Every structure is written in structure tokens, then in C-alpha cells.
Amino acid sequence: MSASVYKAAGTSIFLEIGALxxxxxxxxxxxxxxxxxxxxxASALIAYAVxxxxxxxYKNPKFYSFSLIFIVCFVMPLFSYIGFIVYNIILRTxxxxxxxxxxxxxxxxxxxxxxxxxxxxYGESSLKVFALKKELPTxxxxxxxLLLTELKTPESIQLxxxxxxxxxxxxxxxxxxxxxxxxxxxxxxxHDKISLIEKTKDKRQKAKAHKELAxxxxxxxxxxxxxxxxxxxxxxxxxxxxxxALDELKTDxxxxxxxxxxxxxxxxxxxxxxxxxxxVYIGSPEYKTVPFLAEIHFYRKxxxxxxxxxxxxxxxxxxxxxxxxxxxxxxxx
Amino acid sequence: xxGIGFELRKILSEKRxxxxxxxxxxxxxxxxxxxxxxxxxxxxxxxxxxxYLKDQQIVTQFQVTITYLIAISLIFTSFFQLSxxxxxxxxxxxxxINKILPNLLGAIGFNMVFGFFFIFPFALIxxxxxxxxxxxxFTFSFTVLCGxxxxxxxxxxxxxxxxxxLSFFLSxxxxxxxxxxxxxxxxxxxxxxxxxxxxxxxxxxxxxIIKKYPSDKLVEFDFLNGKMFRSLIFxxxxxxxxxxxxxxxxxxxxxxSGHVLGFLRDSAIYDLPIFLAYxxxxxxxxxxxxxxxxxxxxxxEEYYSAAREGATLAHIYKSGNEMIEAARTxxxxxxxxQSIITIMLIIFSEPIFKMLDMPLLYLPLFYIxxxxxxxxxxxxxxxxxxxxxxxxxxVFILTFFFLVLNVGLTFLSIELGPYFFGYxxxxxxLIVSTAGMYLLNKDFERLHYETFMLQ
Numbered sequence: 001m002s003a004s005v006y007k008a009a010g011t012s013i014f015l016e017i018g019a020l021x022x023x024x025x026x027x028x029x030x031x032x033x034x035x036x037x038x039x040x041x042a043s044a045l046i047a048y049a050v051x052x053x054x055x056x057x058y059k060n061p062k063f064y065s066f067s068l069i070f071i072v073c074f075v076m077p078l079f080s081y082i083g084f085i086v087y088n089i090i091l092r093t094x095x096x097x098x099x100x101x102x103x104x105x106x107x108x109x110x111x112x113x114x115x116x117x118x119x120x121x122y123g124e125s126s127l128k129v130f131a132l133k134k135e136l137p138t139x140x141x142x143x144x145x146l147l148l149t150e151l152k153t154p155e156s157i158q159l160x161x162x163x164x165x166x167x168x169x170x171x172x173x174x175x176x177x178x179x180x181x182x183x184x185x186x187x188x189x190x191h192d193k194i195s196l197i198e199k200t201k202d203k204r205q206k207a208k209a210h211k212e213l214a215x216x217x218x219x220x221x222x223x224x225x226x227x228x229x230x231x232x233x234x235x236x237x238x239x240x241x242x243x244x245a246l247d248e249l250k251t252d253x254x255x256x257x258x259x260x261x262x263x264x265x266x267x268x269x270x271x272x273x274x275x276x277x278x279x280v281y282i283g284s285p286e287y288k289t290v291p292f293l294a295e296i297h298f299y300r301k302x303x304x305x306x307x308x309x310x311x312x313x314x315x316x317x318x319x320x321x322x323x324x325x326x327x328x329x330x331x332x333x
Numbered sequence: 334x335x336g337i338g339f340e341l342r343k344i345l346s347e348k349r350x351x352x353x354x355x356x357x358x359x360x361x362x363x364x365x366x367x368x369x370x371x372x373x374x375x376x377x378x379x380x381x382x383x384x385y386l387k388d389q390q391i392v393t394q395f396q397v398t399i400t401y402l403i404a405i406s407l408i409f410t411s412f413f414q415l416s417x418x419x420x421x422x423x424x425x426x427x428x429x430i431n432k433i434l435p436n437l438l439g440a441i442g443f444n445m446v447f448g449f450f451f452i453f454p455f456a457l458i459x460x461x462x463x464x465x466x467x468x469x470x471f472t473f474s475f476t477v478l479c480g481x482x483x484x485x486x487x488x489x490x491x492x493x494x495x496x497x498x499l500s501f502f503l504s505x506x507x508x509x510x511x512x513x514x515x516x517x518x519x520x521x522x523x524x525x526x527x528x529x530x531x532x533x534x535x536x537x538x539x540x541x542i543i544k545k546y547p548s549d550k551l552v553e554f555d556f557l558n559g560k561m562f563r564s565l566i567f568x569x570x571x572x573x574x575x576x577x578x579x580x581x582x583x584x585x586x587x588x589x590s591g592h593v594l595g596f597l598r599d600s601a602i603y604d605l606p607i608f609l610a611y612x613x614x615x616x617x618x619x620x621x622x623x624x625x626x627x628x629x630x631x632x633x634e635e636y637y638s639a640a641r642e643g644a645t646l647a648h649i650y651k652s653g654n655e656m657i658e659a660a661r662t663x664x665x666x667x668x669x670x671q672s673i674i675t676i677m678l679i680i681f682s683e684p685i686f687k688m689l690d691m692p693l694l695y696l697p698l699f700y701i702x703x704x705x706x707x708x709x710x711x712x713x714x715x716x717x718x719x720x721x722x723x724x725x726x727x728v729f730i731l732t733f734f735f736l737v738l739n740v741g742l743t744f745l746s747i748e749l750g751p752y753f754f755g756y757x758x759x760x761x762x763l764i765v766s767t768a769g770m771y772l773l774n775k776d777f778e779r780l781h782y783e784t785f786m787l788q
Binding site for chain 1: 461535
């Protein structure tokens with residue numbers, strides 16, 4: 001502690017005694033004038049001493065922090081001396097707030113509060129029955145169709161497509177709007193990519209757009225939006241764009257996987273096999289090709305290899321969609 | 334109030350009969366502890382002073398001075414109390430904890446400076462007959478009280494309620510010791526004791542706040558940058574002014590008041606019964622804190638988290654209904670418990686009055702004051718729920734009418750004669766509480782719509 005702090009504090013105490021002494025004056029005006037003069041000076045000096053002792057971070061902004069201490073000293077004559085000694089100790093020992101201890105919580109509370117459980121209103125199979133059975137009340141069938149629109153799986157799209165021929169106006173309209181919306185979404189994205197290819201001169205960017213186009217056309221096939229005649233055209237487009245992308249992105253294994261899946265659809269099993277193997281060779285994670293390779297072995301009637309390929313990738317059984325297939329091949333069902 | 338809410342929930346989760354009693358005990362201690370300690374201490378201080386002082390008038394002057402100091406400082410800081418509470422709550426919601434300390438100290442400094450310049454001329458001009466020292470002590474006590482009321486804003490958010498109650502206990506114990514030691518020296522010594530106790534309380538509470546809210550700055554005035562709601566500034570004023578309006582009218586109406594010191598007057602008829610009636614709402618305050626700050630606050634948090642974080646519609650509806658149910662349970666329980674207390678006090682009032690050596694003449698006024706304070710508790714609970722639901726406009730209107738009605742009906746009750754004293758305050762509370770229930774009911778009916786469409 002510097003000598004100036006002691007000096008300021010000592011002088012302040014003397015001035016404070018002077019302020020109390022001033023109250024002994026005979027006239028009220030002299031009492032007031034004397035008290036406030038001495039007390040203001042005493043407050044300023046003790047505020048200075050306290051301010052000097054403050055931890056560095058609390059000294060800013062200088063004017064305000066000094067003013068606050070002065071105000072407290074001014075309105076609490078005498079008591080501020082004791083108060084500020086305690087304060088200094090508190091400020092110097094202040095620590096960051098510790099995190100709250102972990103409290104036990106009721107399991108049921110957590111479920112109710114935080115975990116949003118997606119309840120199934122129908123099982124998938126009954127959903128199909130509700131959608132297809134025309135004798136059921138329209139209200140129930142509409143509800144089933146609405147749920148189908150949320151699923152967005154190839155199976156649900158097929159069911160919605162069947163709704164296009166439904167005798168019920170509302171279901172036909174709903175199905176049409178859903179299919180129309182899906183087609184619109186895809187065609188807008190396709191249009192964007194085509195215009196990007198036309199505009200850009202960067203070969204790599206063009207190739208990436210081709211790859212994306214192959215994926216978008218593949219989406220048509222995957223969710224079953226394309227009808228049989230249109231499907232032929234779509235498959236040609238996938239091949240065309242995938243090959244264009246491959247010209248530039250020679251080491252992109254995902255283009256090879258797309259081409260492999262195309263060959264599978266065309267039942268060109270050997271080419272598909274080569275393409276999947278090549279994809280793994282140039283860097284695709286093996287598990288990405290496992291379902292397709294298993295399919296190829298199945299077509300080739302190499303059933304032992306199907307079982308082997310699944311047993312080589314035990315983690316795949318945790319995929320809820322693959323689990324029933326793997327369980328079957330492992331003879332667990 | 335989050336701090337105490339967590340603590341009470343923790344006690345209640347023990348699921349034992351004793352833990353319910355314990356929760357009510359803590360709740361009573363936190364909600365009315367400091368208030369009961371201060372009222373009882375001032376009473377005892379008066380009794381102690383009476384033993385020493387030949388002039389009983391000095392004791393009355395001391396008690397009236399304290400009442401005025403508390404009333405005027407509460408009304409003076411009322412512009413800040415609610416709006417600044419909301420400012421702090423918003424910073425806590427934004428997780429800007431480091432903003433709390435500098436702004437709180439800024440607000441304390443701001444109120445102290447303006448408080449000093451507001452009260453000093455008042456003390457000098459209107460109470461000059463008591464001398465310069467009295468005026469200075471009056472001014473300094475008022476300024477310290479202003480600081481305490483502002484510090485009080487964040488106290489309920491801290492979990493250290495044991496320390497808070499201990500601070501109040503120690504400070505008032507100091508007042509008692511000083512009154513016992515120096516009381517015989519007269520009014521200035523009594524007032525200096527009161528000031529010393531409150532200076533100690535200020536330092537203890539502010540010290541706790543500084544320790545609990547670390548920051549990299551000591552003072553800031555961010556709260557003045559348009560971040561406080563204007564409606565809350567006036568709501569705070571209307572509420573505090575309304576709560577004191579009937580008392581001031583009784584103190585200054587020539588038919589009901591008497592001169593005490595300088596400008597200060599009291600009402601011998603009105604003061605004692607209302608003061609005792611306020612003591613009677615301590616159990617209701619405990620229920621209010623426990624039910625509103627734990628049950629309702631928890632359901633409120635669940636509902637708004639569900640709405641904010643995109644839970645299913647079914648879950649949002651379920652949480653909303655649970656929140657409404659919690660509000661209803663809280664209000665019914667407050668009425669139920671406080672009614673039992675009121676009825677018991679009405680039944681046993683005669684023996685209690687005889688035991689305390691108080692004239693039975695006060696009884697009719699005491700009965701209506703009991704009803705009035707119970708209604709005030711109910712009205713306070715309604716306002717608390719409305720604040721949770723962010724119905725600033727409704728609260729603004731209700732508190733404004735509370736002020737207007739309390740002023741108007743209290744004047745009318747005085748004109749109608751002694752049998753109607755206290756009815757003005759009670760009736761104004763009955764009207765605003767009924768209106769409050771109607772508005773809250775409407776709000777709950779449109780809860781989901783307002784939550785989603787008006788945000």
C-alpha cells in the first residue's frame with residue numbers, strides 16, 4: 001500500500017472530525033456550510049484511497065468508478081470507512097462463478113420436457129390400407145395421405161401417386177399438389193444447374209454441376225416420380241451428366257457409385273461390379289457399396305458371398321433399414 | 334426469483350412431509366423474513382426507547398420518521414424497481430451476467446444522487462424544526478434506503494437467502510444495540526442508530542452482490558440507453574404510490590391526523606390496525622412465493638421452452654394447460670390459506686388486542702384492514718403472474734386504477750365517517766383484483782394465439 005493512500009485516509013478522518021465539529025456551530029447556515037465543506041473533502045480523499053486500492057479491472061471507467069465510491073462515502077459518513085475495508089477484501093477474493101452442481105432430475109420430467117417423441121399414428125402397413133381402401137371415410141383417408149406426405153420415402157410417393165387416380169376429389173387434389181410440388185422442387189434445381197453449366201467457364205465448376213445434375217435426376221428415379229417412358233430419358237440424363245462430371249473429377253468415387261447404381265438398374269451386373277470396386281479403390285468408404293455389392297452377389301447366385309460381405313461389416317446391422325436384411329442373411333430370423 | 338425457485342424445488346423434490354414444511358418455512362423466511370425482522374425490530378426499538386425517554390413524543394417522532402423514510406424512499410425508487418428488475422431479467426436471459434454488477438451499481442449511484450438532491454431540500458425546509466443534524470440524518474438515511482431498495486432487485490435472484498436474512502438480522506440487531514446504548518440521548522441518537530443499521534445492511538447486501546456477480550467493470554449506465562420499459566417505470570410508481578396513498582391521506586387529512594414533527598403527521602386511528610394487518614399476511618406471502626415462484630414458474634418455463642424450441646403442438650397445448658392450472662392452484666391456495674389466517678385472527682382478535690394492551694376500539698378497522706391486506710396479497714400475485722406473461726399494458730392499467738380508486742375511495746371513506754375507514758383501501762383492491770382476474774382469464778383464453786402471433 002502506497003504512502004499516498006495512508007495520507008489520504010488519515011487526512012480524511014481528520015476532515016470528518018472537522019465536519020462533525022462544524023455541527024457545533026451556533027447558526028444553522030454555518031453548521032451546513034462547515035459540515036458539507038469538510039465532509040465533501042473527507043469523502044473525496046477516502047474515495048481516492050479506496051479507488052487506488054481497487055483491483056485494476058474495477059478502476060474503469062475512471063470517472064464513474066471514482067464517482068460511485070465518492071457518492072457512497074458521501075451519503076454514509078463514518079460507516080463507509082469500515083464498509084470499504086470489507087469491500088476491498090471481497091473484490092480481491094472475487095472468483096468467477098462456478099457452474100451449478102449437478103442435481104438429480106426425474107426421468108419422467110426429462111421425457112416430458114426435453115425429448116420430443118415422434119408418435120406413430122398408424123403403422124406403415126395400416127397407413128397403406130387407409131390410403132388405398134376407398135370405402136373408409138374421407139377424413140381418415142385424408143389424414144393417412146397427409147401422413148404419407150411427411151414420410152417422403154419411395155413407398156410413400158408410390159402411394160401418393162396412386163391417389164392421383166382416386167375417385168375422391170380431395171384426395172386427388174392433395175396427391176396432385178404433393179407430386180407437383182416435389183417435381184417442381186427438383187426441376188427448379190435442375191434448371192439452376194443447367195444454367196450454371198451454360199454460364200460458367202470454369203471446368204471444375206461445370207463438372208461439379210454435372211455431378212449434382214446426375215444426383216438430382218437420380219432423385220427422380222429413387223423416389224419413383226418418373227413414369228416408364230420418362231424413366232428411360234432420365235436414365236440417359238444420369239449417365240450423360242455422370243460421365244461429363246467424371247471427365248474432370250476423375251478421382252471422385254461417388255460419381256462411380258452413381259454409375260454403378262445405373263448399371264444395376266440396367267441389369268448390367270458386371271459393369272456395376274467393376275464400378276463399385278473401382279469406387280472403393282479410389283477412396284469411397286467400403287460400407288457405401290456394401291448393399292449394392294451384396295445385391296450383385298445375390299444376382300450372381302453367390303449367396304455365401306452375400307453372407308460374407310455382411311459379416312465383414314458388422315456395424316451395418318445398426319442401420320434400421322438394413323437390419324432385417326442382415327438378420328435374414330445371418331439366419332437370425 | 335430463479336435462485337430461490339431452484340432451492341425450493343430442490344427441497345420439495347425430497348418428497349417427504351417434512352420437506353413440504355421446510356419449503357414453506359424457507360419460503361416464509363425469504364418472502365417476509367427481512368420485512369418481519371425490520372418491523373419487529375423497529376417495534377422493539379420503540380419499546381426500548383420508551384423505557385429511557387421521559388418524553389414519549391420522541392419515540393412517536395422516531396417511529397413516524399422511519400415510516401416516512403420507508404414510504405417516501407419506496408415511492409421515489411418505484412420508478413426504477415420494476416423496470417430495472419426487467420432490465421436485469423433480460424440480461425440474465427441473454428446470459429450477459431457480467432452486465433448485472435456494473436449496471437446495478439450504476440442504478441444505485443444514480444438513485445442515491447437524485448435521492449439526495451430530492452430529499453435534502455425537503456428535509457431542510459419541512460422538518461427544519463428538528464435541527465440540522467436531524468435533517469442530515471434524515472437525508473442520509475433516505476439515500477441509503479434508496480440504495481437498499483435498488484440492491485433488493487437482484488437479491489431474490491441469489492441463492493444465498495440465509496446470508497440475506499442474517500444480514501437483515503445483524504443490521505437490525507445493531508439498531509437495537511445502538512438504541513439500547515445511545516437511545517437516551519434523544520431523537521437524533523435514535524435516528525443515527527437507524528441510519529447505522531441500514532448503512533451496515535447496505536454494505537452487507539452490496540458486498541454479497543459484488544461477490545456473486547463478477548464483472549470487468551464497476552459502473553455502467555447501459556440501463557439508461559432505452560433498455561427499460563417506459564410502461565414499467567410508471568407501473569412501479571403507480572403501484573407503490575397506490576399502496577401508500579390511503580396512509581398519506583389519513584396522515585394529512587385534518588379529521589384523521591395529528592402533528593408529529595415539522596411537516597410529518599400521523600394518524601393515530603389508522604396506523605396501528607393497518608400495520609398489524611400487514612403482519613398477518615406473512616403466511617400468505619410464503620404460499621405466494623412457493624406457488625408462484627416454483628410451481629407456476631416451472632410450468633411457465635416448460636411452456637415457453639416448448640414454444641421456443643419447436644415441440645409438438647400436442648406438447649405445447651399440454652404445457653400451456655399445465656401452466657394455467659398452476660396459476661389457478663397458486664391463486665386459490667393463496668386465498669385459501671390467507672382466508673383461514675384472516676378468519677382465525679378475526680375470531681381471536683379480542684384476546685390478542687387485550688394481551689397487547691390495545692384499545693378494542695380499533696377492532697372494526699382491523700377487520701377490514703385484514704381483508705384489505707389479504708386482497709393486496711391476491712392482487713400482488715395476479716400482477717406477478719401477469720408479469721410472467723409479459724402483460725405490461727394490463728398491469729399498467731390495473732395499477733393506475735388502483736392509485737386512482739384508492740385516492741378517491743379513501744377520501745370518500747373519510748367523508749362517510751369512522752365506520753367506513755379502511756373500506757376505501759379494501760374496496761379499491763377488490764375492484765382492481767376482480768378486474769385483474771377478468772383480464773388474466775382473457776389472457777389465458779388467448780394464450781396460444783398471443784404467444785405465437787404477437788411475438
